[in-house]
Amino acid sequence: MAIDKVLKIEGSSITWTCKQIVKMIDKETISFKNIVQRSFVWERHRMSELIWSIIMGYPIPPIYAERGESDNDKVKIYDVMDGQQRNTTIYKYLKDEFALTELKPIPYLDEDGNECTVDISGKKFSELEEELQDIIKDATITVKYFDNLEQYQKAEMFRRLNNGKPLSAKNRTLASAKNIEELLDIGSHELFEEMLTEKSRANKNQAVIVVKAWTMMNREVEDISFASKDFNPQIEEIEITDEEKVELVNVFDYIVNVHDELKENKEKDVAKKLYTETHLISLIPYVKVAIENDISESMFAEYLINFFKTENDSDVYAEYMEACSNAIARNASIVARHEALGKSYKEFFKENSENILTTTL
Numbered sequence: 001m002a003i004d005k006v007l008k009i010e011g012s013s014i015t016w017t018c019k020q021i022v023k024m025i026d027k028e029t030i031s032f033k034n035i036v037q038r039s040f041v042w043e044r045h046r047m048s049e050l051i052w053s054i055i056m057g058y059p060i061p062p063i064y065a066e067r068g069e070s071d072n073d074k075v076k077i078y079d080v081m082d083g084q085q086r087n088t089t090i091y092k093y094l095k096d097e098f099a100l101t102e103l104k105p106i107p108y109l110d111e112d113g114n115e116c117t118v119d120i121s122g123k124k125f126s127e128l129e130e131e132l133q134d135i136i137k138d139a140t141i142t143v144k145y146f147d148n149l150e151q152y153q154k155a156e157m158f159r160r161l162n163n164g165k166p167l168s169a170k171n172r173t174l175a176s177a178k179n180i181e182e183l184l185d186i187g188s189h190e191l192f193e194e195m196l197t198e199k200s201r202a203n204k205n206q207a208v209i210v211v212k213a214w215t216m217m218n219r220e221v222e223d224i225s226f227a228s229k230d231f232n233p234q235i236e237e238i239e240i241t242d243e244e245k246v247e248l249v250n251v252f253d254y255i256v257n258v259h260d261e262l263k264e265n266k267e268k269d270v271a272k273k274l275y276t277e278t279h280l281i282s283l284i285p286y287v288k289v290a291i292e293n294d295i296s297e298s299m300f301a302e303y304l305i306n307f308f309k310t311e312n313d314s315d316v317y318a319e320y321m322e323a324c325s326n327a328i329a330r331n332a333s334i335v336a337r338h339e340a341l342g343k344s345y346k347e348f349f350k351e352n353s354e355n356i357l358t359t360t361l
Contacts, residue, residue: 012144016141018138019094030077032088040084040085040202048103050089051100055136061086062083062142064080066149067147078145094125094136094137100123103121177207179238191252211234213251221338225329225331227330254290255287260297261300261301262304270308270309303344303349317340322336323340
């Protein structure tokens, strides 16, 4: 067998100074939106140790990034695949956003050649001696970047860069998902801006919720399980059609409007429940039915108020809440929640509007 050329990925290397990193983050030419990048998690002691290492000249691991272009095709954007913790630490320290924890003193030679030390513990960047500030600002970090990576290459890069690091099953799964860009595109809906924290969105939790919502709308409930061993392969392989995407967006639009109705009616507790993942995902099929039957958002809000009101002591509500507290990802709990909501939904709309519920649940 003759090997003419190995089809390896091609990368290049450059260096950034710490001062340059700050400017690039401010200009958004360094991005942390790469689908395989985790959110910022370092605690202050680890951040402080990095600053100490930079001052002392110890090697800092390279940053890995995918290079692309901005919308106007004039500015290069470096989407960080590995190195967010280092970049963010440098940015935060030079912006005076934290003080260092207890660290070893920094040794130096004075004008007479005598060896001395300076204590930097507890100091913000602006409180350091000017010479130390300059050392940090001018320190360089190697950046290895790649152009035009395929999704499978990004996933493999993520796996190898994080080899030995404790990663969640969700992070590994999302990195391997064939259509993660599409899931994140759908997950950019305003629903998730309101429902999830910034950290949760950075962890791509919206992509998982999108897949769960799609599943509730397109699979028989008896076949649904959100347990990792059953659900993770679905995240990796899911393909959402254009028609299904439109349907998802319509459902999310409706939910946002219902949430607004609840807030206007000063039903904050019920609004909070609607934006709780277990409740929201369980309600998805009934939102779909409500849209199909032209049920207004205000009437659906009334249904939720009726169901979730604190004095609700019905057996159906008790069944539902029990299925929300025990093994919530298992099929049995999903089915129990679905059936309880089905009973309450039909009963409410039967009492409140003749013939409004025409679609079979």
